[in-house]
Each structure stands twice: as C-alpha cells, then as structure tokens.
Amino acid sequence: MKYTKSTCVPLNIENVDTDQIIPARFLKATTKEGFGDNLFRDWRYDKQDQPIADFVLNQDTYKGEILVAGKNFGCGSSREHAAWSIDDYGFKIVVSSFFADIFKGNALNNGLLPLVVSEEFLAELFADIEADPSTTLEVDLEAQTAWITGKEENKQSFEIDDYKKMCLINGYDDIDYLLSLKENIAKYEQDRVYAFNV
Amino acid sequence: MSNNKPRTLFDKVWDNHVVQRKEGFPDVLYIDTHFIHEVTSPQAFNGLRNRGIQLARVDQTWGTADHNVPTKDQHLPIKEALSRHQVETLTKNCDEFGVKLYGLGHPFQGIVHVIGPELGVTQPGKTIVCGDSHTSTHGAFGSIAFGIGTSQVEQVMSSQCTLQNKPKAMRIVVDGELQEGVGAKDIVLYVISKLSASGGTGYFVEFAGSAIRNLSMEGRMTVCNMSIEMGARGGIIAPDQTTFDYLEGREFAPKGEKWEESLAYWKSLPTDEGATFDAEFVYDAADIAPMVTYGTNPGMGVGVDSAVPTPESESDKKALEYMGLKEGEALIGKPIDYVFIGSCTNARIEDLRAVAEFVKGKKKADGVNVWIVPGSKQVEKQAIAEGLDKVYAEAGFELREPGCSACLGMNEDKVPEGMYCISTSNRNFEGRQGPGARTLLASPLTAAAAAVNGHIVDVREELTTA
Ligand code: SF4
Numbered sequence: 001m002k003y004t005k006s007t008c009v010p011l012n013i014e015n016v017d018t019d020q021i022i023p024a025r026f027l028k029a030t031t032k033e034g035f036g037d038n039l040f041r042d043w044r045y046d047k048q049d050q051p052i053a054d055f056v057l058n059q060d061t062y063k064g065e066i067l068v069a070g071k072n073f074g075c076g077s078s079r080e081h082a083a084w085s086i087d088d089y090g091f092k093i094v095v096s097s098f099f100a101d102i103f104k105g106n107a108l109n110n111g112l113l114p115l116v117v118s119e120e121f122l123a124e125l126f127a128d129i130e131a132d133p134s135t136t137l138e139v140d141l142e143a144q145t146a147w148i149t150g151k152e153e154n155k156q157s158f159e160i161d162d163y164k165k166m167c168l169i170n171g172y173d174d175i176d177y178l179l180s181l182k183e184n185i186a187k188y189e190q191d192r193v194y195a196f197n198v
Numbered sequence: 199m200s201n202n203k204p205r206t207l208f209d210k211v212w213d214n215h216v217v218q219r220k221e222g223f224p225d226v227l228y229i230d231t232h233f234i235h236e237v238t239s240p241q242a243f244n245g246l247r248n249r250g251i252q253l254a255r256v257d258q259t260w261g262t263a264d265h266n267v268p269t270k271d272q273h274l275p276i277k278e279a280l281s282r283h284q285v286e287t288l289t290k291n292c293d294e295f296g297v298k299l300y301g302l303g304h305p306f307q308g309i310v311h312v313i314g315p316e317l318g319v320t321q322p323g324k325t326i327v328c329g330d331s332h333t334s335t336h337g338a339f340g341s342i343a344f345g346i347g348t349s350q351v352e353q354v355m356s357s358q359c360t361l362q363n364k365p366k367a368m369r370i371v372v373d374g375e376l377q378e379g380v381g382a383k384d385i386v387l388y389v390i391s392k393l394s395a396s397g398g399t400g401y402f403v404e405f406a407g408s409a410i411r412n413l414s415m416e417g418r419m420t421v422c423n424m425s426i427e428m429g430a431r432g433g434i435i436a437p438d439q440t441t442f443d444y445l446e447g448r449e450f451a452p453k454g455e456k457w458e459e460s461l462a463y464w465k466s467l468p469t470d471e472g473a474t475f476d477a478e479f480v481y482d483a484a485d486i487a488p489m490v491t492y493g494t495n496p497g498m499g500v501g502v503d504s505a506v507p508t509p510e511s512e513s514d515k516k517a518l519e520y521m522g523l524k525e526g527e528a529l530i531g532k533p534i535d536y537v538f539i540g541s542c543t544n545a546r547i548e549d550l551r552a553v554a555e556f557v558k559g560k561k562k563a564d565g566v567n568v569w570i571v572p573g574s575k576q577v578e579k580q581a582i583a584e585g586l587d588k589v590y591a592e593a594g595f596e597l598r599e600p601g602c603s604a605c606l607g608m609n610e611d612k613v614p615e616g617m618y619c620i621s622t623s624n625r626n627f628e629g630r631q632g633p634g635a636r637t638l639l640a641s642p643l644t645a646a647a648a649a650v651n652g653h654i655v656d657v658r659e660e661l662t663t664a
Pocket residue numbers: 264265309310311330332541542543601602605606623624
C-alpha cells in the first residue's frame with residue numbers, strides 16, 4: 001500500500017463506537033473472515049434484516065476503499081473485530097480527525113490505515129464528497145501525505161511510526177518480527193530486575 | 199536512563215519490562231501475565247497452529263470462560279449454539295496447548311478481571327494483558343495492565359512480548375472525604391464526566407490522592423476498571439498496605455521468603471517525589487454526588503440530583519433520543535424496568551455486601567427485574583456463606599451464577615428493547631445490554647436504591663432517612 005487513490009464513503013457521525021461498527025452479538029465467530037457482512041449492522045439493516053435505504057453503505061452513490069468518519073472513531077471496546085469488519089468489507093483506509101487508541105492499533109495491525117486529518121480538512125472532505133460523490137482522495141503512504149484530487153495545494157501530512165509504515169508497505173507481520181527477537185527475550189528473562197513466581 | 203531522576207510508578211514498571219527500545223519502533227514489552235477468554239483467543243490459537251508453534255510461556259497464561267456463559271443452570275449445556283461453540287473452542291484450545299483453564303464448573307471460574315486479583319495472580323509491578331479492554335482493572339494493584347487486540351494476543355502467546363508505544367503519563371488526584379453514599383463508582387463516573395469519554399486518549403493514568411488511598415482494593419479496581427472509559431490505555435494506583443493485606447495468603451500470591459522479597463520490591467514502586475506527568479487534574483471528593491449517566495457514552499454522566507443537560511452536538515441529541523430522555527428533565531423519579539448489579543466493575547464481594555446491607559428488610563418495587571450476578575464462583579460462594587442470598591431472596595432480587603451477563607448483549611441475559619436498566623457495569627453504549635436497551639450506569643448502592651423504589655432516587659437521602 002504505497003499509494004492509494006479512491007472515492008470515499010462518508011459517515012458523518014462523531015464517536016462511532018465499536019458496538020456500532022460490529023455489535024457484540026456478531027463476535028462469536030472463531031475465524032477472522034466474514035465480518036464485513038455485519039459491519040454497522042444495526043444502522044444498515046432493520047429488525048427484519050431489510051436494508052435501511054438512507055444508510056450510506058446501502059446507497060449506490062458512495063463507493064470506494066476509503067471510509068471517512070466523524071471525530072473519535074472506534075471508541076469503546078478493544079474488540080479487534082471492528083478493524084476486521086471494516087477491512088473485510090473492503091476498506092483500506094479510514095479517515096477521521098481523531099481515532100480511539102486501541103482501534104488505531106488494531107487497524108494498523110490488520111493492514112488498515114487509520115488516517116488522521118485536521119478537523120478543517122475533514123469538514124472539507126465531507127463537503128466535497130457530498131457535493132460530488134466522485135470526489136477522490138489520494139494517499140501517499142511513503143511521503144505520509146493525503147490530498148483531495150485537484151486540491152494538491154492543500155496537502156495534509158499525517159503521522160505514522162516508522163515501524164508500522166514499514167509493515168504496511170511491505171505487508172510485514174508483527175509476529176515474524178517478535179519471533180526474530182527470541183534470543184533477546186530469553187536474555188531479558190534471565191537478567192531482569194525482578195522475576196515473579198507465576 | 200539517567201539515574202537519579204524521579205520516576206513515576208508507571209515509568210518504573212514499564213521500563214523494567216522493555217526488552218528492546220529502538221527509535222521509530224514500538225517498545226518490545228515483556229508480559230508477566232496473560233489472561234485469555236473465549237471471545238478474543240480463538241483466532242490467536244489458530245495463528246499459532248498455522249505457524250506450528252507453542253505458547254512461549256504457558257505458565258504465565260490463564261484462561262476462563264466468562265462473556266458467553268449463561269448465569270442460570272451452568273451445569274447444563276449452553277443453549278445458544280454459537281456461545282457453546284466459542285466456550286467449547288476455548289476448552290479444546292487450552293487442552294491442546296496446555297493452558298490452565300478455569301472454565302464452567304471450576305471453582306475458580308468467573309469474569310477474568312475478577313478472578314485474577316482474587317487468586318492473587320494480579321500483583322504489583324507486573325505487566326498484565328488480556329484481549330479485553332477492562333484489563334485496566336488490574337492496575338489497582340500497581341501493575342501495568344491493559345487491553346489488547348487479538349493480533350496482540352497472538353504476539354504475546356507466541357513471544358511473551360507485545361509491541362507497544364509508551365503512552366503519556368497523566369495523574370488524577372482526588373483528595374478529601376467522600377459524602378456518605380458516594381463510592382468508587384461515583385468517583386470514576388465523575389472524573390469521566392469531567393474529562394469526557396476521550397479525554398484520556400493516549401495516556402496511562404495514575405490515580406492518587408487521599409480519596410483514592412482510602413478506597414478498598416475493590417473500590418480501586420472499580421476506578422481502574424473504568425479508566426478505559428475516558429479513552430486512557432489504563433489506570434494504575436500505587437501499591438500500599440491495603441494492597442499487601444489484600445494479596446497476602448491468596449492462592450497464587452508469593453509465600454514465605456518470596457513474599458518478603460516481593461514486598462521489598464513492591465515498596466520501591468510508588469511514584470517518586472518530584473516526578474512529572476504530562477497532564478494532571480485535581481478534584482475534591484466532597485464535590486462528588488452519586489452519579490448516573492443519561493446518555494450513550496460513559497462521559498455523559500451527572501450527579502443524580504441534576505437534570506439532563508442540554509445537548510451540545512448532534513451526537514448528544516441522538517443519544518438523548520435513543521435514551522428517550524429530554525433536556526431539563528429530572529433524573530430523580532425516572533422509572534426503571536431492570537436493575538443489573540454485576541460486571542467486572544462492580545461484582546466483587548464488597549459490592550454484593552453493600553447491596554445486601556442496603557436492601558436488608560426492604561423489598562424491590564413491583565414490576566422491576568433485579569439481577570445480581572457475582573463476578574466469580576468464589577464471590578458467589580462467599581455471598582452464600584454470608585447469607586447474602588437470603589437477604590436478596592427476601593427482597594425479591596435474583597442471585598445468579600457468575601459471568602459477564604447483562605454487561606453486554608452476548609449471552610442469554612439481555613435487557614429488552616426500549617427498557618430502562620440501571621446498571622453497575624461500565625458501558626452505556628447503544629445496544630450494549632441488548633438491541634434497543636437503555637442503560638443508566640450507576641453505583642451498586644444507587645442501583646439497589648432504584649430497585650427498591652422502582653425509580654431513580656438520591657441514595658444519600660435514603661441513607662439519612664433510614
Ligand atoms: S463484565 Fe462486561 S466489561 Fe467486564 S469483561 Fe465482561 S463484558 Fe467486558
């Protein structure tokens with residue numbers, strides 16, 4: 001994921017919590033696949049499992065690999081299922097002006113980029129998408145910048161640590177990395193200041 | 199590390215666990231204790247299987263079944279197929295990988311954040327993780343404890359380490375005397391209402407001050423449990439005599455010489471004089487009223503004697519609509535349908551005692567359902583040994599078997615759509631207690647008082663007129 005250009009799906013709601021992203025009753029699966037079907041379940045479908053027409057995921061107008069959401073996205077529980085369901089649905093990037101910590105970490109661990117932009121930029125992006133659903137956002141992960149196509153002069157730079165950037169660009173896995181440190185870990189266990197008995 | 203610089207409790211514990219620190223990379227943090235449960239572990243076990251590896255430190259891993267378990271007739275097979283499947287998968291995985299499991303029917307079974315401390319596994323100075331955000335509970339002992347996602351569960355299983363960026367440090371000081379009828383739950387709901395549901399994001403919070411020091415371990419756990427509800431990574435409280443007294447003699451607490459050695463180490467942990475924090479807030483305990491939430495995040499709380507505040511945003515308006523509440527409406531007098539006393543926030547023996555003491559000789563109001571769900575088998579046993587079950591029965595309260603229960607709409611215990619539930623749990627999100635359920639978070643005392651009256655009351659008045 002060096003560079004992405006995509007139209008966006010706007011979800012102009014603040015404080016979207018993980019229970020809205022994926023309600024608890026869908027957490028019972030024991031594999032990671034298939035969660036996309038229940039992404040935003042209770043906003044997407046009514047009690048008879050009929051699609052709710054005015055929810056954005058049910059509208060043909062909006063498509064794309066980028067979800068744009070209001071401030072404090074992903075607050076609530078640590079359930080990683082929230083990141084899986086967004087990823088499984090087909091989003092590669094979530095844009096917001098603020099993300100809850102655990103969600104942010106979970107997203108990055110699953111190859112999903114939580115992209116933090118300024119409140120002004122977010123407002124402008126929402127306005128542009130609303131005015132023209134074919135608006136595209138471009139994200140250059142290498143340079144850590146994002147801009148609305150045609151508005152290159154207003155580039156947003158975003159933060160991501162070197163490690164996660166390396167992982168996202170190369171599709172690298174945390175566990176491979178940790179397993180490579182096995183000797184250091186064994187040495188730590190030997191030399192530590194204080195060892196617990198259990 | 200420069201030597202004589204004053205350090206915080208958090209710094210000391212964290213720095214003692216860093217296996218590797220490298221610029222631009224997260225710290226490789228060693229984990230002393232890993233708790234697992236049925237919901238967030240199966241994918242991680244699958245990951246190990248796919249790689250053909252074992253757990254790095256099976257001796258430092260503990261499992262229990264809590265989220266999906268029924269709280270009635272636990273001796274019978276779980277009715278709901280998916281729940282049963284998750285619980286059975288946990289059993290199979292623990293068998294295959296040799297993990298200690300306190301599953302259904304085991305005398306130590308219970309909510310993971312209740313059993314860790316009561317078994318003495320939770321100890322000062324440890325790093326403790328679990329695939330569950332309320333792992334913050336264990337911080338009450340002066341350990342660094344935080345929730346992790348399933349891929350981090352897999353990290354810890356495979357390497358006993360997890361990759362973490364060190365959070366910033368915040369201190370919240372609550373000084374002074376609490377009013378009668380006001381407790382740990384009210385303190386933490388008050389703090390969250392001041393700082394908002396995202397005010398602690400990026401921070402690890404040390405709770406300090408005389409009002410915190412004066413809390414029992416149970417109360418401290420309640421406070422740390424909800425530190426996550428202000429967005430913080432976790433909460434931590436310096437270990438002291440209260441901590442040591444609680445731990446001494448527990449199943450897995452150090453014994454004999456090891457106990458002495460541990461004490462010496464634990465006593466070196468509290469924050470040094472002059473250590474600095476990135477943010478600090480000070481509150482006066484006397485300002486805190488019994489708290490209740492009126493909205494759909496734990497930051498939307500007020501003193502019970504206040505009115506529903508004016509919404510400040512579209513989200514606030516949506517929350518009030520969901521809750522069926524109007525701005526300016528008094529909370530006292532609001533009828534409730536369900537009372538849930540349970541969850542890892544408030545299902546320890548002390549919570550159950552406080553409720554029993556309050557309801558002794560009283561009866562629940564007609565039409566109200568009251569569920570008391572102990573946090574663990576041990577709590578249940580203790581409650582029965584003390585005769586609390588009889589007090590509840592006389593009051594018309596139902597004492598159930600341990601589990602997460604109505605804290606989240608995942609098992610059989612759900613609050614029906616549109617109903618009001620005053621709950622001692624930690625989350626009032628839309629649909630948390632069941633689709634359409636309306637949750638008002640409060641302390642066990644406030645919940646018990648509502649059960650007796652059938653509507654919300656100011657428990658301070660109940661206590662003075664009694
Ligand atoms: S009681 Fe509630 S908050 Fe605690 S672990 Fe269970 S589901 Fe989570």
